[in-house]
Structures are given as structure tokens and as C-alpha cells.
Amino acid sequence: MDVLWADRDTLPLDDRGLAYGDGLFETIRVQGAEPLLSARHVQRLISDAHRLAIPVEEATIQSVMRQAVQRYGRSPGADWVLKLMLTRGSGGRGYRLPAHPTPRLIVSAHEAPPIPPREGVAVALASDPLPQEFATAGMKSLNRLPQVLASQGLEGDLWEHLMTDGDGGMLEGTRTNLLARWGDQWLTPPVASLAVAGVARSVAIDWLEREGEALREVSVPLSAIDDDRFQGLLLMNSVTGAVVVTRLGSQSLPCREPVWALRDAINHRMGLNG
Amino acid sequence: MDVLWADRDTLPLDDRGLAYGDGLFETIRVQGAEPLLSARHVQRLISDAHRLAIPVEEATIQSVMRQAVQRYGRSPGADWVLKLMLTRGSGGRGYRLPAHPTPRLIVSAHEAPPIPPREGVAVALASDPLPQEFATAGMKSLNRLPQVLASQGLEGDLWEHLMTDGDGGMLEGTRTNLLARWGDQWLTPPVASLAVAGVARSVAIDWLEREGEALREVSVPLSAIDDDRFQGLLLMNSVTGAVVVTRLGSQSLPCREPVWALRDAINHRMGLNG
Numbered sequence: 024m025d026v027l028w029a030d031r032d033t034l035p036l037d038d039r040g041l042a043y044g045d046g047l048f049e050t051i052r053v054q055g056a057e058p059l060l061s062a063r064h065v066q067r068l069i070s071d072a073h074r075l076a077i078p079v080e081e082a083t084i085q086s087v088m089r090q091a092v093q094r095y096g097r098s099p100g101a102d103w104v105l106k107l108m109l110t111r112g113s114g115g116r117g118y119r120l121p122a123h124p125t126p127r128l129i130v131s132a133h134e135a136p137p138i139p140p141r142e143g144v145a146v147a148l149a150s151d152p153l154p155q156e157f158a159t160a161g162m163k164s165l166n167r168l169p170q171v172l173a174s175q176g177l178e179g180d181l182w183e184h185l186m187t188d189g190d191g192g193m194l195e196g197t198r199t200n201l202l203a204r205w206g207d208q209w210l211t212p213p214v215a216s217l218a219v220a221g222v223a224r225s226v227a228i229d230w231l232e233r234e235g236e237a238l239r240e241v242s243v244p245l246s247a248i249d250d251d252r253f254q255g256l257l258l259m260n261s262v263t264g265a266v267v268v269t270r271l272g273s274q275s276l277p278c279r280e281p282v283w284a285l286r287d288a289i290n291h292r293m294g295l296n297g
Numbered sequence: 298m299d300v301l302w303a304d305r306d307t308l309p310l311d312d313r314g315l316a317y318g319d320g321l322f323e324t325i326r327v328q329g330a331e332p333l334l335s336a337r338h339v340q341r342l343i344s345d346a347h348r349l350a351i352p353v354e355e356a357t358i359q360s361v362m363r364q365a366v367q368r369y370g371r372s373p374g375a376d377w378v379l380k381l382m383l384t385r386g387s388g389g390r391g392y393r394l395p396a397h398p399t400p401r402l403i404v405s406a407h408e409a410p411p412i413p414p415r416e417g418v419a420v421a422l423a424s425d426p427l428p429q430e431f432a433t434a435g436m437k438s439l440n441r442l443p444q445v446l447a448s449q450g451l452e453g454d455l456w457e458h459l460m461t462d463g464d465g466g467m468l469e470g471t472r473t474n475l476l477a478r479w480g481d482q483w484l485t486p487p488v489a490s491l492a493v494a495g496v497a498r499s500v501a502i503d504w505l506e507r508e509g510e511a512l513r514e515v516s517v518p519l520s521a522i523d524d525d526r527f528q529g530l531l532l533m534n535s536v537t538g539a540v541v542v543t544r545l546g547s548q549s550l551p552c553r554e555p556v557w558a559l560r561d562a563i564n565h566r567m568g569l570n571g
């Protein structure tokens with residue numbers, strides 16, 4: 024595996040990450056020198072690399088993360104974002120896999136975005152449905168054009184666009200997964216329907232299971248928000264934590280106590296302050 | 298716009314073509330110094346760039362193509378492939394579009410693949426359906442992971458994998474569009490259902506319209522190949538032309554005279570020899 028540092032290196036133009044999005048990425052919030060949820064990030068990267076048949080060794084990833092934290096680590100308390108991109112490496116023209124590719128791991132450091140306000144955010148619906156990905160479902164691959172296009176118009180007080188399936192089921196945001204409170208249950212769409220099965224989503228699910236809460240992995244129809252059983256909607260990702268949705272388009276959403284409590288629990292388990 | 302030559306330049310690691318597949322590409326067969334179907338390729342690139350809001354000028358593309366042909370042009374009669382990738386250029390972390398991006402045009406030259414034999418090829422079904430892309434339907438974007446994965450196992454005498462929608466409708470190959478002969482009509486899936494609306498497909502459709510042939514843009518169900526009205530299947534792309542499918546999996550397909558004639562007409566109109 025070749026390791027490339029974004030502040031020093033450049034990419035050969037025959038890299039398949041560029042040509043086809045043939046690769047993966049992780050974005051990891053780091054507090055000073057401590058990457059949050061690093062074990063889950065590394066595990067997802069390795070698991071998805073296996074799905075793509077990109078050869079990668081955990082020890083190498085771990086070593087590069089340690090080097091990255093040394094190189095870019097800020098003073099204690101200062102947050103930043105470590106991004107890793109893993110590509111299949113160089114290849115000829117054509118989709119077929121090269122026989123013996125040498126993957127590339129690309130490392131960069133970025134500003135940390137603010138943690139969204141505890142009092143919640145307003146979101147709207149994306150104009151196009153989320154493609155159902157089949158073989159790449161849930162994979163944080165470099166194929167992210169649907170999310171790029173769905174991010175257009177995200178400005179001002181609008182924090183996220185929700186993407187639906189073709190039948191009006193809410194699936195996820197452009198950069199967040201979702202959990203809804205429904206009666207005394209939690210609902211979240213199954214991984215097979217998702218573009219990205221997020222690390223924060225897995226934190227939330229593990230916490231709910233440990234607490235003995237009822238969780239169903241099902242599509243959440245848009246019409247649910249008009250039902251008395253609907254108690255609130257949470258969005259989450261591993262960089263900014265969980266946030267309560269107070270408004271969807273022009274409609275105010277209920278936000279009952281369990282939803283606020285789960286928001287706080289996720290952020291606490293992630294190690295997020297604020 | 299920055300122009301990068303693959304045999305000389307490298308890519309900054311913050312390019313959004315790498316990060317998100319935020320870009321497009323064209324592969325153009327060149328005979329000596331003559332690019333085939335260059336007007337259609339340029340038109341598609343510009344049209345899709347507008348859909349992605351990537352600023353690009355036709356004069357620049359044309360000028361770069363002329364330089365490329367001078368730089369890489371082979372002796373008369375020698376075929377090669379010119380590849381253009383257009384990315385949105387550098388950007389920060391996050392899907393949202395940078396305010397004033399400078400796109401990059403990346404130019405490379407490649408070996409020309411052989412024209413498939415006139416007597417036809419054997420294909421099989423891909424194991425996963427083709428995702429329905431919605432906002433990016435028909436666009437030759439850099440998001441090509443489904444095609445990469447569907448290309449696995451393409452070896453030996455197997456020339457292509459056909460991808461279906463979730464309901465068993467044949468949509469396209471990993472690198473080809475399809476046309477079926479059905480009674481006295483031609484069938485081809487509509488652009489809204491396609492990953493790539495190919496240049497060779499547009500050549501074929503224009504030819505059929507000029508000849509007054511009946512063409513319907515509909516999904517072609519797999520079950521159609523068992524019907525007496527099914528008369529044959531053609532695959533096509535702009536680099537290797539059109540080819541008749543003689544076998545799908547373990548099943549021999551009929552190949553009636555109009556199918557052979559359309560194959561020859563497409564290749565003739567593309568300027569392909571053989």
C-alpha cells in the first residue's frame with residue numbers, strides 16, 4: 024500500500040479512485056490527539072475494502088492513523104477532522120480489476136465543523152430519491168455524486184436534506200443517518216437500503232440494544248410524521264454527533280423526551296462535548 | 298479550467314473527482330489522427346457538465362482534443378483511445394459545491410481494444426441489479442463502482458455482463474447499451490433508466506429514425522428472449538462499435554437478418570472498419 028499525504032503528495036492520473044470512484048473513505052473527528060470512535064472507523068474501512076476486494080491490512084491503517092495524529096494533532100481540546108481515502112490504486116482503462124493493484128491510502132486534515140445546536144435543526148427533503156445501491160449498499164465509497172447533488176441549496180438555517188426512496192420512505196440525509204421514535208419503538212432504515220451505514224448509527228444501535236430499547240430496521244414513511252405515534256426524528260454522523268430535527272420543510276416536528284435523551288446519549292458515547 | 302496530461306502531470310489530492318466522483322468522462326476511439334464521433338462526445342460532455350453545474354466551454358474542449366491528437370496521434374490506420382476526464386476541481390471537505398471551482402480536464406491516451414468479431418459474442422447476467430440513478434441517469438459520471446463490480450468474472454469468451462433493473466428488465470451492459478429486435482420493432486430502455494446514455498446508442502437511434510424503423514424506448518424484460526417475436530440483441534459502445542449477442546448465459550439467442558444489418562450499419566456510420 025502507498026501512503027499519500029495531502030499536504031505533500033499528489034496523485035497519479037491513472038488512479039482508479041479518480042477514474043471510477045473505486046475506493047472508500049472515512050472522516051474521523053479528532054479531539055487534540057484522540058480520534059473518536061477510531062476502532063469503528065477502522066473496522067468499517069477494512070470490512071468495506073474486503074467487499075471491494077481491495078487488499079488492506081489493519082496494522083497499516085492503524086500505523087498511518089498514529090502518524091497522522093502526530094503530524095496534524097492540535098493542542099488538547101482543539102477538534103479537527105482526519106480524512107482517509109483508500110483507492111484501489113493505478114489501473115489501465117476499463118472497469119475490470121487490475122491483476123495486482125497496489126492500493127493507495129490518502130491522508131488529509133481538515134477543520135472540524137461545529138456541533139449543531141442542542142435545540143435542534145431544520146431540514147428539508149432532497150428533490151431526488153436516493154438510488155438503491157445493491158452491491159455497494161451502506162458502503163462509504165467514493166461514489167458520492169447523489170449526495171453532492173442533493174446538497175445543493177443547503178444554506179442559511181437549513182442543516183440537512185433528507186433523501187427518500189422512490190416510495191416516500193425516509194432513508195437518510197446527505198451526510199447523516201436517521202432514527203425515528205414511533206410509539207415506544209425506534210425505527211431506522213435497514214443497511215440494504217442505505218447509501219452509507221454510518222459509524223454514529225452503529226453507536227446509536229448498540230446503545231439502544233444495551234438499554235433494552237425496541238428497535239426495528241424498517242423504512243420510515245414520510246406520512247408517519249402526521250401520526251400521533253410519531254415522537255421525533257434524530258440525525259447523526261460521526262463528525263458532528265446526533266441532532267434533533269425540529270422542522271421538516273414547513274412542518275414543525277414533535278420532539279418528545281426520549282428523542283432528546285437519545286441525542287444526549289449518542290453524543291456522550293461518542294465523546295462529544297456540547 | 299486546468300488541463301492535465303496523464304503522461305506528465307499529477308492531481309492535487311483535494312480534487313473532487315477523486316473525493317466524490319464529482320465529474321465526467323469520455324472515451325473516444327481515434328483512427329490515426331481522426332477522433333470518431335467527436336461532435337457527439339463533446340456535446341454529451343458539455344451537456345452533462347451543465348447538469349452538474351461544472352463550468353466548461355466548448356472551445357476549450359475542442360482545443361484540448363486537437364492538442365491531444367497532435368500529441369498522441371498514431372500513424373494513419375493505427376487506432377487508439379483518447380480519454381477525457383472532467384472534474385469539478387479542488388474543494389474543501391464536504392459535499393457542498395465550492396463557490397468558485399476551477400474544473401480540471403485530464404487527458405490520457407490508451408491502447409484501442411479489438412473490435413469484437415462480427416459473428417457475435419457470448420454474455421451473461423451480472424449478479425446485482427443496476428441502481429436507478431435519478432438525478433444522474435444516463436450521465437457518464439466518475440461514479441462507476443456498480444460497473445466495476447459487475448465486471449468481475451468477465452474473462453475468457455464472456456464479452457459482457459448485462460445489468461437488469463430490480464424487475465428483471467434488461468437495461469445495459471457494464472460498458473454497452475442494448476437494442477433488441479421485437480417483431481418488426483426495435484426496443485431500447487429509456488435514458489431515465491440508464492447508467493450511461495451512450496454515444497453509439499444515439500448513433501443507432503438516429504439511424505433507425507432516418508430509416509423509418511419503429512423504435513420504442515421501453516424496458517426489455519428477460520422473459521422476452523423466450524418469445525417468438527424476439528429476433529435478436531445488439532450491444533454497442535463508441536469504442537468497439539456494435540456486436541450481436543449469440544448467447545446469454547447458457548441460452549442461444551436468435552439473430553435474425555435485421556439485427557446483423559443494424560450491427561453493420563452502426564459500425565459503418567461510426568467509421569469503424571471490420
